[in-house]
Amino acid sequence: MLREALYYKKLQNQSVRCTLCPHDCIINNGKSGICKVRKNKDGILYSLNYEKLSAVHIDPIEKKPLYHFYPGKNILSLGSLGCNLKCNYCQNSHISQFNPEKEYSVNNLSPEIIIKEAERIRNNIGIAYTYNEPIVWYEYMLETAIKAKKHHLKNIVVSNGFINSEPLAELLPYIDAFNIDLKAFTEDFYTEQTKSSLQPVLNTVKTIAAAEKHIEITNLIIPGLNDDSNTFKKMIKELVKINGRNTILHLSRYFPAYKSEIHRTPKDTLLNLYNYAKKHLNFVYLGNIKSETGNNTYCPNCGGLLITRTSAFTRISGLSENRCINCNHKIPVEL
Ligand code: SF4
Numbered sequence: 420m421l422r423e424a425l426y427y428k429k430l431q432n433q434s435v436r437c438t439l440c441p442h443d444c445i446i447n448n449g450k451s452g453i454c455k456v457r458k459n460k461d462g463i464l465y466s467l468n469y470e471k472l473s474a475v476h477i478d479p480i481e482k483k484p485l486y487h488f489y490p491g492k493n494i495l496s497l498g499s500l501g502c503n504l505k506c507n508y509c510q511n512s513h514i515s516q517f518n519p520e521k522e523y524s525v526n527n528l529s530p531e532i533i534i535k536e537a538e539r540i541r542n543n544i545g546i547a548y549t550y551n552e553p554i555v556w557y558e559y560m561l562e563t564a565i566k567a568k569k570h571h572l573k574n575i576v577v578s579n580g581f582i583n584s585e586p587l588a589e590l591l592p593y594i595d596a597f598n599i600d601l602k603a604f605t606e607d608f609y610t611e612q613t614k615s616s617l618q619p620v621l622n623t624v625k626t627i628a629a630a631e632k633h634i635e636i637t638n639l640i641i642p643g644l645n646d647d648s649n650t651f652k653k654m655i656k657e658l659v660k661i662n663g664r665n666t667i668l669h670l671s672r673y674f675p676a677y678k679s680e681i682h683r684t685p686k687d688t689l690l691n692l693y694n695y696a697k698k699h700l701n702f703v704y705l706g707n708i709k710s711e712t713g714n715n716t717y718c719p720n721c722g723g724l725l726i727t728r729t730s731a732f733t734r735i736s737g738l739s740e741n742r743c744i745n746c747n748h749k750i751p752v753e754l
Contacts, residue, residue, distance in 0.1 A: 420527065422469035422558050424457050426586050433462035439557055440503045440581050441619040453614075454555040455517050456501035466558045467501075471525040473514045474498035474550050475533075477540055481733055483577050484669050486704055486716065487752040488596045488633050489544045490726055491733040494575060495537040498550025499559070500525065504579055505614040506602070508641060508679035515551040516677070530563035537572050545573030545595070554582045557590075564593035580623035581615050587626055596633035596753075598669075599624055603638075603645035604654035612644060621657070628662045633753060635667040637706070640684050640692060642673070651692050655699050664701050664719070665751045671706035702751075720748035 426439040433448040437457055444452035446459040456468045478496045480489055500523060502515035509515055517523070537546050546567050548560045553576055564574040573595040580599040601620060602613060609617040627634045636658065640646050658666045670693050672684045689708060696703040705713030714728040718737065723745040725737035737744050741752050 420470050421465045421467065424464040424466045425558055425561070426583070427457075427464040429462060433459070435459050435462065435464045437464055438583055439586050440554055441583055441616065442503060443583075453505075454501045454503040454552075456499075456555050466556075468499045468517075468556055469559050470527050470529060471499050471523075472497055472528050473500055473523065473525050475526065475528070475536075477543065478547070479733070480544070480547075480575075481728060483547055483549060483575060483598050484637065484704070484706060485575065485596055485598055485633075485635055486669070486714075486726075486728070487635065487667050487702065487750075488575070489573070489753055490728075490735060493540060493543040494545060494547045494573075495533070495540055495543055496547040496549050497533065499553075499556040500551055501555040502552040502579075503555050503581055503615070504552065507612055507677060508673065508675070508681070509677040510674075511550055512677040517551075530559070530566050533563055534567050534570050534572065537567065538570060545575065547575040547577060549575070549577035553578055557586060561590055561593070564590070568593050579613075579615075580620040582619070582623060584622065584626065587623060591627070591630050591632065594632065596635075597627050598635045598637055599627070600637045600639070601654070604650050604657070605645075608645055621661075625661050634662065635669060637669040637671055639671045639673050640689055641679075642681055642684055642688060644681070646684070646688050646692065648692070648695065652695065655696055659699055664699065666700050667702045667704075667751070668696055668700055669704045669706050670696065672708040674707065716750070716752070718743040718746060718748050718750065721746040725750060726752075
């Protein structure tokens with residue numbers, strides 16, 4: 420089903436300018452934008468992936484990753500096709516680097532069907548827009564999120580954060596939690612590795628934090644590309660500035676994928692950055708790597724164990740509502 424896109428302007432000679440993300444693509448009649456899922460037909464911009472779902476899974480919320488938002492609960496997770504970034508190391512390239520010439524196996528599912536499914540699943544708190552980049556699925560995500568809210572379901576967005584401020588402002592009231600992938604802390608990295616830019620992503624993080632929405636940050640550490648300790652320190656400093664010591668940060672181990680042949684992140688590199696981040700942030704976690712303690716939540720005041728996470732289970736043992744049972748310290752966690 421084609422759906423006329425939100426956020427575009429008509430130009431001369433049936434061209435349009437898409438204003439959804441900071442690429443601001445100018446798209447001539449018959450052409451698509453950088454994301455390949457927004458196409459100009461006779462001067463009207465259409466979303467090509469509206470109601471097209473490449474994946475529908477019930478995931479533990481920890482998998483998003485979100486560690487401080489209803490730990491131990493499930494989330495109905497949806498993906499579509501397309502992305503506005505071009506990361507050489509993309510971990511989901513089969514759906515994100517969409518080729519419109521190819522046939523894709525997708526299910527056409529309306530927001531109403533998804534909401535019914537979300538309500539049926541046991542221990543499920545709502546819907547996550549994830550897997551590929553949900554920003555380029557904006558119309559479907561917004562419509563589903565608005566309807567889901569009316570059914571008292573939570574909405575979660577897992578995103579690269581590369582979106583313009585106006586569409587973000589329209590979406591924000593309906594989204595309960597975000598995980599934003601902060602890929603690096605230099606413009607060079609964003610330009611060379613993703614064909615986008617850092618500043619709009621930082622603006623997104625600031626806007627979400629200022630709106631006091633739940634936000635967690637993921638940073639995938641890639642050897643030689645974004646593992647410089649000085650740059651990492653600057654990133655941590657900026658995160659503290661934006662959201663304080665309670666910023667929740669997931670440091671993730673990279674594995675070669677898509678066009679990248681760089682070897683996986685050495686364990687020591689990840690641990691060094693993790694140990695540095697922990698000195699400045701209260702909640703830092705390790706991803707894609709086995710760790711005895713790197714997935715648990717500890718009280719920043721008394722050091723007591725609050726939440727244990729393994730690949731098999733999440734156990735909340737040290738919290739009473741959102742306070743440490745040992746010292747009564749308030750923890751930024753939704754239960
Ligand atoms: S959403 Fe797609 S078409 Fe629109 S500006 Fe971004 S990359 Fe271009």
